[in-house]
Amino acid sequence: MPSQSPQAAAPTIEDIWKYLEEIDAEELLSSLEFPSVPKGSYSRLPLHTAPFEVTAIKWPSFAKSAIHKHDGFYGAVRVLSGTIINREYRHESDVLKEIEVTEFTTGGIVEEPDGTIHLLENPLQEASISLHVYYPAISSFEDMHLYNIEEGAIGVLASAATGASWNSEDPGHFKKIQENAFRFSGIGETDSHYISPIVPKPHKTEILASLSHYYDEQAEVYDGNDLNIRWRKEYTEGVNRIIAVELMKLDIQDYMALCCGTGRRPIEIRELTGKNFEIFGVDISENMIQESNARGLKTQIGDITSLEFDFNQNYDCITYLYAFGHLTSRKDRIEVLKKCKRHLNPGGVFFADLFCLRNVFEWGEEIQRIHAKYRLEDQGYEPGDVFYRRTAGEHRAFLHYFTREEIVSLFQEAGFEHIEIQKIGYTKRSGQLHNTSDEGMYWVKAS
Ligand SMILES: [Fe+2]
Numbered sequence: 318m319p320s321q322s323p324q325a326a327a328p329t330i331e332d333i334w335k336y337l338e339e340i341d342a343e344e345l346l347s348s349l350e351f352p353s354v355p356k357g358s359y360s361r362l363p364l365h366t367a368p369f370e371v372t373a374i375k376w377p378s379f380a381k382s383a384i385h386k387h388d389g390f391y392g393a394v395r396v397l398s399g400t401i402i403n404r405e406y407r408h409e410s411d412v413l414k415e416i417e418v419t420e421f422t423t424g425g426i427v428e429e430p431d432g433t434i435h436l437l438e439n440p441l442q443e444a445s446i447s448l449h450v451y452y453p454a455i456s457s458f459e460d461m462h463l464y465n466i467e468e469g470a471i472g473v474l475a476s477a478a479t480g481a482s483w484n485s486e487d488p489g490h491f492k493k494i495q496e497n498a499f500r501f502s503g504i505g506e507t508d509s510h511y512i513s514p515i516v517p518k519p520h521k522t523e524i525l526a527s528l529s530h531y532y533d534e535q536a537e538v539y540d541g542n543d544l545n546i547r548w549r550k551e552y553t554e555g556v557n558r559i560i561a562v563e564l565m566k567l568d569i570q571d572y573m574a575l576c577c578g579t580g581r582r583p584i585e586i587r588e589l590t591g592k593n594f595e596i597f598g599v600d601i602s603e604n605m606i607q608e609s610n611a612r613g614l615k616t617q618i619g620d621i622t623s624l625e626f627d628f629n630q631n632y633d634c635i636t637y638l639y640a641f642g643h644l645t646s647r648k649d650r651i652e653v654l655k656k657c658k659r660h661l662n663p664g665g666v667f668f669a670d671l672f673c674l675r676n677v678f679e680w681g682e683e684i685q686r687i688h689a690k691y692r693l694e695d696q697g698y699e700p701g702d703v704f705y706r707r708t709a710g711e712h713r714a715f716l717h718y719f720t721r722e723e724i725v726s727l728f729q730e731a732g733f734e735h736i737e738i739q740k741i742g743y744t745k746r747s748g749q750l751h752n753t754s755d756e757g758m759y760w761v762k763a764s
Pocket residue numbers: 385387429435
């Protein structure tokens with residue numbers, strides 16, 4: 318077990334976090350001389366042990382630690398260069414479940430609380446370097462539990478173990494090995510999407526590039542998902558109907574669909590009105606724009622948040638369906654809303670649906686837990702920000718979840734005078750307007 322000096326007061330995790338935050342990474346990196354190790358192994362460089370252990374680790378390409386359990390020690394890791402992925406697990410009866418996969422790029426800090434079961438890995442071709450702080454200092458690996466996913470085995474290290482690795486030829490490395498101890502369940506195995514944080518929050522251009530790939534990946538199947546998944550069909554049809562009813566009351570010539578996707582929904586909205594107005598569209602995904610063009614929309618490809626992006630003219634209706642939460646910051650949301658307000662004709666109207674942080678059927682609660690756990694608001698996130706992946710996909714998407722107060726202040730700041738906010742059922746009571754505060758999406762009509 319790790320030993321500690323009896324005189325020293327235990328540092329808090331805040332002390333450790335502050336220490337890591339204040340490190341001058343460049344200066345430290347230039348002074349590190351890692352011992353040479355066999356090819357493929359990571360190289361540990363102990364720096365000091367008081368008031369807590371500080372060790373730098375150099376990870377060669379694709380190297381990973383064993384899955385290990387913190388039993389009686391805690392700490393945090395800062396990525397000095399490169400990228401480190403933290404995979405966290407929960408061991409319940411006979412299942413080892415992967416519960417979180419978080420990517421830490423240069424400057425990101427990950428906490429390793431006591432009791433955590435996790436591994437760290439370098440996902441890059443090039444080396445990554447991380448700085449690890451532990452308390453108490455790890456003087457022995459005795460009794461540390463390691464998990465071997467391939468064999469479903471749990472090993473308990475012996476006092477002779479010199480590292481927390483599974484692949485040891487040394488027969489005295491383990492005290493015992495429990496075979497067939499668990500079944501492994503990977504993240505996202507049971508869900509279509511899962512939360513996938515990246516820390517610190519990447520720059521906007523990187524987020525948008527990733528979003529664009531995320532949608533490119535799905536352009537061909539996107540409409541199929543809307544039509545074949547019952548609640549999605551009911552939701553999108555419900556929203557389309559609500560807009561159509563509103564448009565039937567307007568003298569509408571020009572309609573702009575921001576983030577128009579495949580163009581299917583604006584076309585359906587027009588059909589529902591029985592009117593014949595022009596539909597314009599913008600999307601960041603080239604594949605989506607191709608689909609929209611094929612349906613007869615007048616489209617532009619681009620990032621509507623960029624200063625250069627021009628709305629070209631005014632419109633009688635602007636919609637921002639499903640995707641408003643993809644805007645990466647409050648600043649961009651305000652700018653885009655201001656542009657929308659400026660480009661509405663007198664009597665024109667803006668519609669959007671926004672994810673609700675308090676929807677009990679959605680990720681709101683989980684997002685808040687992850688924000689607190691990884692201190693995401695200290696690492697560039699705004700409250701309500703989330704990155705996620707599709708289980709079947711390769712790219713990460715960004716979404717922002719809203720509160721009612723936030724929506725009111727956004728639209729007011731952007732200059733809208735009439736702001737109507739309702740709730741609309743998403744996965745439950747899909748597409749139906751209601752006023753249950755902890756369910757569904759926000760439905761906003763503003764002018
Ligand atoms: Fe650890």
